[in-house]
Amino acid sequence: MALWFMRLRTFLRIVLALLSMVGPLLGLVLAYVLLRDWTQISQSDVFYVKHDYLGDAVWWGLLSLGTLLAAGRVLFIRHARLRWLWLPTAMSFIILLVPDQSVQHHPAFPGIDGLTMAQRVRYPVRSQLTSLYSDLKLAVDRGETLLCVSGPTSVDSPYFRAGVRLTYQHVCLTTDLPFDALLASSAPGTLYILMRPGDPTIRLRATVLDRNVDAKSVWLRPRFGTDPMELTISTHPEPTSSQLIQRRGASISSPSAPNVWHTALPARAAY
Numbered sequence: 001m002a003l004w005f006m007r008l009r010t011f012l013r014i015v016l017a018l019l020s021m022v023g024p025l026l027g028l029v030l031a032y033v034l035l036r037d038w039t040q041i042s043q044s045d046v047f048y049v050k051h052d053y054l055g056d057a058v059w060w061g062l063l064s065l066g067t068l069l070a071a072g073r074v075l076f077i078r079h080a081r082l083r084w085l086w087l088p089t090a091m092s093f094i095i096l097l098v099p100d101q102s103v104q105h106h107p108a109f110p111g112i113d114g115l116t117m118a119q120r121v122r123y124p125v126r127s128q129l130t131s132l133y134s135d136l137k138l139a140v141d142r143g144e145t146l147l148c149v150s151g152p153t154s155v156d157s158p159y160f161r162a163g164v165r166l167t168y169q170h171v172c173l174t175t176d177l178p179f180d181a182l183l184a185s186s187a188p189g190t191l192y193i194l195m196r197p198g199d200p201t202i203r204l205r206a207t208v209l210d211r212n213v214d215a216k217s218v219w220l221r222p223r224f225g226t227d228p229m230e231l232t233i234s235t236h237p238e239p240t241s242s243q244l245i246q247r248r249g250a251s252i253s254s255p256s257a258p259n260v261w262h263t264a265l266p267a268r269a270a271y
Helices: 002-020 022-040 053-076 082-101 114-120 122-141 179-185 241-253
Strands: 047-049 151-161 164-174 190-195 201-208 231-234
Touching: 002 022, 002 053, 002 082, 022 053, 022 082, 022 114, 053 082, 053 114, 114 122, 122 151, 122 190, 122 201, 122 231, 179 190
Parallel strands: 164 190
Antiparallel strands: 047 151, 151 164, 190 201, 201 231
């Protein structure tokens, strides 16, 4: 009976030690990813979000190795106390905080958010896109003729390349090409004002990085969803109450009465 109990106790000890190693092993993976990002930043053909990737990699590596040794002590030293497993268990909870911080404006532990920086810096890009939308929408509602001028702005973006901080770019296009084809040469932080020939709708999109360090951009997506975030503005003027009454009266008086509506010419986008 005592022998069976000792075997069960040894089995549970081994299981607990192995389970507690999951967090430290994931921490080593995080350290590798951050170290890889740090080595790629020196390349001139990649975009990146500025961060102390080397410092984060060292922090994660030392923390993971230390807690892994604590779990190994319980696993290989028969008389080691189980209290050593509290260290790798706490490490596992820290690992759980990493993806959660990507959706927070002000993370509780900003020192361990290096892996999710690309997701967090999308907030200012989204803010720039909505600000541009508000300006264009106000101008269109006023009936102003908008002039499109593409080029860099004076506002810094959260993205860098070869040690140089990039600014937000405005690009205005009227094209029949698929929108995904525009990503081939787009830097992150590019705000597109897009129109289709014959279509009075203005479409606004923005580019971001999918990872902290990457050679290509992707479309900014909404907080919930996988499709690109797209804001639209119709250049057709909204009908007033008097126009609706006139149109209704004309249609009632004669079936062949001419339409009082005139197609509005698409406004040329400007910013």
